[in-house]
Amino acid sequence: MITITNAHFLTSASKLSECPAPTTSEIVMLGRSNVGKSTFINTLLESNLAKSSSTPGKTRLINFFTSIWHDQEKDLHIPISLIDLPGIGYAKVSKQELTLWQRNLWEFLQQRSSIKLFIHLIDARHQQLAIDSNLASQIQAILRGDQILLPIYTKADKLTKNDLAKLKQKAALITTNNATIARTIYRPKSPQDPTLLDMIRERIFYALLGDISTDMPNKG
Numbered sequence: 001m002i003t004i005t006n007a008h009f010l011t012s013a014s015k016l017s018e019c020p021a022p023t024t025s026e027i028v029m030l031g032r033s034n035v036g037k038s039t040f041i042n043t044l045l046e047s048n049l050a051k052s053s054s055t056p057g058k059t060r061l062i063n064f065f066t067s068i069w070h071d072q073e074k075d076l077h078i079p080i081s082l083i084d085l086p087g088i089g090y091a092k093v094s095k096q097e098l099t100l101w102q103r104n105l106w107e108f109l110q111q112r113s114s115i116k117l118f119i120h121l122i123d124a125r126h127q128q129l130a131i132d133s134n135l136a137s138q139i140q141a142i143l144r145g146d147q148i149l150l151p152i153y154t155k156a157d158k159l160t161k162n163d164l165a166k167l168k169q170k171a172a173l174i175t176t177n178n179a180t181i182a183r184t185i186y187r188p189k190s191p192q193d194p195t196l197l198d199m200i201r202e203r204i205f206y207a208l209l210g211d212i213s214t215d216m217p218n219k220g
């Protein structure tokens with residue numbers, strides 16, 4: 001079981017040169033605007049540290065959150081920073097602003113070598129968008145040997161029963177093929193499902209440590 005302590009907001013930056021010197025391994029959240037990046041950070045950290053909103057475009061800067069992850073069984077204590085980003089391709093800014101932001105974003109993603117895990121959040125209702133496949137290929141193209149790209153579907157609670165069953169099947173199939181998919185753990189009105197939250201934290205924790213051999217069990 002993974003427990004997380006000392007979660008707090010560290011700082012914000014608009015480009016690489018403004019970022020704090022890295023002191024921990026880092027996980028960055030990527031995905032379209034409104035896909036649930038900030039919410040996912042809050043879910044993982046069981047906090048309200050990252051500002052989320054139903055209006056796309058809420059996150060406008062690179063935001064750093066630090067925390068300490070403990071694997072009680074293995075007696076590991078690892079400081080980890082989670083990085084929240086603005087949505088990829090968010091269009092409601094001027095063309096000039098968008099171009100500058102994209103340049104800053106890719107400089108950051110390419111050169112911030114303390115990022116060990118790129119989490120690509122994909123809306124489970126829209127699994128085949130060009131913007132997501134382009135993003136995945138762009139990340140694959142810059143990935144170093146010690147970095148991993150982990151896709152995670154969000155908003156699966158909005159799927160019909162039938163589509164959810166299909167997604168579960170697809171998740172199991174892709175896991176077998178050595179890619180990884182986690183189902184959403186978003187539970188706005190009921191307490192978090194501890195089993196599922198723990199499973200996803202474990203998968204992320206061990207992916208960060210470079211262990212991609214543990215397939216994620218298809219439970220929950």
Ligand SMILES: Nc1nc2c(ncn2[C@@H]2O[C@H](COP(=O)(O)OP(=O)(O)OP(=O)(O)O)[C@@H](O)[C@H]2O)c(=O)[nH]1
Pocket residue numbers: 031032033034035036037038039040051052053054055056057058059060085086087088154155156157158184185186
């Ligand atoms: N139903 C459901 N809603 C979700 C889920 N994840 C996030 N949301 C909602 O989706 C909206 C957007 O969530 P955010 O976390 O702000 O999304 P974001 O990707 O950070 O958005 P930007 O900062 O604009 O890029 C909020 O209203 C969340 O409550 C989910 O898994 N299921």
Ligand SMILES: [Mg+2]
Pocket residue numbers: 037038039051052058059084085086
């Ligand atoms: Mg956000």
